[in-house]
Amino acid sequence: MAVSSRPTDHHSTSYMRKRQRSFVELSGHLPPAMIFISLPAYTMSVPWVNDIRPAVFVFLSTLMCGGRLVSSEIAQERQALLDFLDRVPHSPRINWSSAAASSPCDWVGVGCDPTRSSITSLRLPGANLAGPVPFDTIGRLTNLRVISLRSNRLSGEVPDDFSKLTRLYSLYLQDNAFSGEFPTSVTKLTRLNRLDISSNSFSGTISFSINNLTRLTGLFMENNLFSGPLPSIDSDGLIDFNVSNNNLNGSIPSSLSKFPESAFSGNPGLCGGPMAACSPFIGSPYPSPGSPSPNPPHERSNNLATAAIVGIAVCCTVFSLLILLVLLLCLRRWQYRRQPAEQPKSPIVAAASTQAVPGPGDAGTSLSNDGVTGEPFEIRGSEERNGLVFLEGGVYTFQLEDLLRASADVLGKGSIGTSYKAVLEDGRTVVVKRLKHVAASKKEFEDQMVMLGEIKHENLVPLRAFFSSKDEKLLVYDYLPAGSLSALLHGSGVSGHTPLHWDNRLKIAIRACRGLAHLHQSAKVVHGNIKSSNILLHPDHHTAYVSDYGLSPIFGPPSPPTRIPGYRAPEEIETQKATLKSDVYSFGVLLLELLTGKAPCQDLEVVEGIDLPRWVQSVVREEWTAEVFDAEIMRYNNIEEELMHVLQIAMACVSVVPDQRPGMAEVVRMMEEMGRDDSLRQSSHDPTKG
Numbered sequence: 001m002a003v004s005s006r007p008t009d010h011h012s013t014s015y016m017r018k019r020q021r022s023f024v025e026l027s028g029h030l031p032p033a034m035i036f037i038s039l040p041a042y043t044m045s046v047p048w049v050n051d052i053r054p055a056v057f058v059f060l061s062t063l064m065c066g067g068r069l070v071s072s073e074i075a076q077e078r079q080a081l082l083d084f085l086d087r088v089p090h091s092p093r094i095n096w097s098s099a100a101a102s103s104p105c106d107w108v109g110v111g112c113d114p115t116r117s118s119i120t121s122l123r124l125p126g127a128n129l130a131g132p133v134p135f136d137t138i139g140r141l142t143n144l145r146v147i148s149l150r151s152n153r154l155s156g157e158v159p160d161d162f163s164k165l166t167r168l169y170s171l172y173l174q175d176n177a178f179s180g181e182f183p184t185s186v187t188k189l190t191r192l193n194r195l196d197i198s199s200n201s202f203s204g205t206i207s208f209s210i211n212n213l214t215r216l217t218g219l220f221m222e223n224n225l226f227s228g229p230l231p232s233i234d235s236d237g238l239i240d241f242n243v244s245n246n247n248l249n250g251s252i253p254s255s256l257s258k259f260p261e262s263a264f265s266g267n268p269g270l271c272g273g274p275m276a277a278c279s280p281f282i283g284s285p286y287p288s289p290g291s292p293s294p295n296p297p298h299e300r301s302n303n304l305a306t307a308a309i310v311g312i313a314v315c316c317t318v319f320s321l322l323i324l325l326v327l328l329l330c331l332r333r334w335q336y337r338r339q340p341a342e343q344p345k346s347p348i349v350a351a352a353s354t355q356a357v358p359g360p361g362d363a364g365t366s367l368s369n370d371g372v373t374g375e376p377f378e379i380r381g382s383e384e385r386n387g388l389v390f391l392e393g394g395v396y397t398f399q400l401e402d403l404l405r406a407s408a409d410v411l412g413k414g415s416i417g418t419s420y421k422a423v424l425e426d427g428r429t430v431v432v433k434r435l436k437h438v439a440a441s442k443k444e445f446e447d448q449m450v451m452l453g454e455i456k457h458e459n460l461v462p463l464r465a466f467f468s469s470k471d472e473k474l475l476v477y478d479y480l481p482a483g484s485l486s487a488l489l490h491g492s493g494v495s496g497h498t499p500l501h502w503d504n505r506l507k508i509a510i511r512a513c514r515g516l517a518h519l520h521q522s523a524k525v526v527h528g529n530i531k532s533s534n535i536l537l538h539p540d541h542h543t544a545y546v547s548d549y550g551l552s553p554i555f556g557p558p559s560p561p562t563r564i565p566g567y568r569a570p571e572e573i574e575t576q577k578a579t580l581k582s583d584v585y586s587f588g589v590l591l592l593e594l595l596t597g598k599a600p601c602q603d604l605e606v607v608e609g610i611d612l613p614r615w616v617q618s619v620v621r622e623e624w625t626a627e628v629f630d631a632e633i634m635r636y637n638n639i640e641e642e643l644m645h646v647l648q649i650a651m652a653c654v655s656v657v658p659d660q661r662p663g664m665a666e667v668v669r670m671m672e673e674m675g676r677d678d679s680l681r682q683s684s685h686d687p688t689k690g
């Protein structure tokens with residue numbers, strides 16, 4: 001077959017697969033321009049399309065470029081890229097082909113505009129690039145919006161012709177060996193939104209011309225050798241700023257004093273702002289050009305007698321020590337008062353943060369998407385950033401643009417959409433759920449999300465943010481690296497099945513039902529989709545968090561037909577409406593799943609899994625109760641009583657008649673009755689305790 005005879009390159013194939021998974025590209029609801037971008041990525045999954053891609057490219061280019069084979073602009077940009085690669089040592093995975101029919105838009109790390117007529121992004125993080133960036137190579141790519149050359153071994157100065165990249169809005173050069181003075185060429189890029197030159201060897205003073213970059217939201221210059229005073233930087237739009245670990249000195253300009261101490265630490269000569277107060281001898285911040293320059297210290301000293309200077313110095317030192325002492329005391333009092341009001345760190349975020357930052361080679365696979373925009377709107381208790389609404393108590397500071405640029409892996413396709421693990425440029429990981437077939441109006445959707453965002457419980461996965469436009473509905477959650485109960489019990493994809501002790505099963509059950517009881521009682525919210533893939537776990541494998549709650553109202557009734565039938569109560573299947581009591585039924589099935597280790601029926605058509613309640617009933621009726629339990633947990637001693645107790649609770653939950661099922665609070669009470677829960681209750685507020 002043509003497919004097998006075609007030479008394949010492992011790296012480019014895996015890159016293309018990653019491109020396919022970018023959640024922006026996988027849209028079924030994107031604006032037409034974005035669908036056009038997506039098309040090449042989609043087609044990669046069809047092998048024969050891959051074979052005819054070069055021909056199709058030539059044909060389309062001919063059409064679009066009025067008969068010319070490739071537009072002259074992209075041809076020049078293509079040559080600039082080849083010149084760059086020719087002169088810079090690089091990893092073999094960058095296999096850009098100089099063959100005439102090869103479009104740069106299909107090359108690893110290169111992104112183009114929707115008409116494929118110009119190159120708009122160059123992302124080569126961790127690509128083993130070494131040595132200086134040659135002049136007159138990247139500088140010729142004047143249509144670039146994003147450059148990411150981070151985590152390489154690039155050295156020397158940033159070429160002057162970077163100043164020609166005036167359309168650039170993100171420049172990531174961190175984690176290289178660049179040196180020389182502050183790269184003033186970048187201060188001509190007035191559209192820059194993010195500039196990261198951290199972890200390099202830049203030296204000298206930070207140029208005041210940085211103030212030309214009026215659109216900056218993130219400026220990262222930490223871990224360099226910058227010295228001298230910090231210029232007064234206009235920080236109105238700046239959200240992220242860092243100059244830590246340099247050799248800067250002098251007082252921190254008031255415009256920057258809103259940033260935390262960590263943004264300045266590691267500069268022993270810096271003072272003022274969030275750092276210790278300056279001594280009266282330390283000059284005011286680096287003046288802006290044009291402002292009268294203060295007398296240099298040596299001139300002043302010439303005017304004073306040595307004895308007077310010594311006298312003044314001693315007095316001032318004593319005086320400043322006293323002031324410092326008073327300030328420290330005030331600070332301690334202030335911190336003491338502030339402590340109880342501080343937002344507790346979410347255990348989920350803590351768990352997520354234990355996840356390693358992805359390797360440099362993992363990133364840089366998604367496209368920015370100018371097509372996804374939402375009208376700004378105001379919602380009480382939330383913060384809107386570029387269409388992305390962060391809900392109350394939010395712990396994230398990224399923007400929609402960052403999310404769209406993040407590399408994304410499909411975690412799974414569920415009944416209501418697809419979930420992606422999105423790794424942001426700064427290494428943070430979140431889960432983005434892209435919903436499909438939402439029936440609610442924009443207002444209803446937003447109201448429901450804001451209401452869900454207000455629900456807080458230690459066993460519920462909090463909804464962090466959402467995005468809503470006519471064609472697109474996205475939800476953002478914390479990423480839980482340990483995955484779901486379903487994956488642990490039944491194995492998932494490559495990860496095989498992991499044994500789960502009875503103790504842990506019991507703790508998971510108790511914690512999940514506490515989360516559900518909170519939903520039902522305090523928030524009066526029906527979960528609507530309880531199942532083991534919606535019970536997410538802490539790496540300790542016994543702390544559980546219930547996810548995906550309260551989404552039913554935005555879909556129907558009828559509820560999405562693809563919901564797993566094995567968890568659905570008989571009346572729910574009939575009426576297509578989830579209720580508090582149908583949740584109890586689903587939780588009963590979940591308990592049976594924990595007891596039996598068997599997966600409930602997944603699909604009514606393809607017989608997969610079993611009708612757990614009916615199967616358990618039939619086995620128990622024939623007095624083979626012991627056969628019900630998972631052989632894996634039967635290895636433990638003295639647990640029979642607990643097994644029977646949980647089995648009874650489960651069977652009560654799966655009663656056919658809804659009124660005969662207990663309420664969720666009652667289920668919690670019965671589960672806690674076993675007396676196994678004391679340690680849980682103590683530790684439940686402290687995620688560090690087992």
Ligand SMILES: Nc1ncnc2c1ncn2[C@@H]1O[C@H](COP(=O)(O)OP(=O)(O)OP(=O)(O)O)[C@@H](O)[C@H]1O
Pocket residue numbers: 411412413414415416417418419431433461477478479480481483484529533534536547548563
């Ligand atoms: N916050 C998260 N952290 C880690 N994994 C998650 C997270 N949310 C979902 N997942 C996992 O991603 C996969 C897909 O989840 P998704 O919720 O889209 O589908 P589902 O749970 O299988 O079905 P449904 O859409 O009906 O809830 C599942 O294996 C789920 O356990």
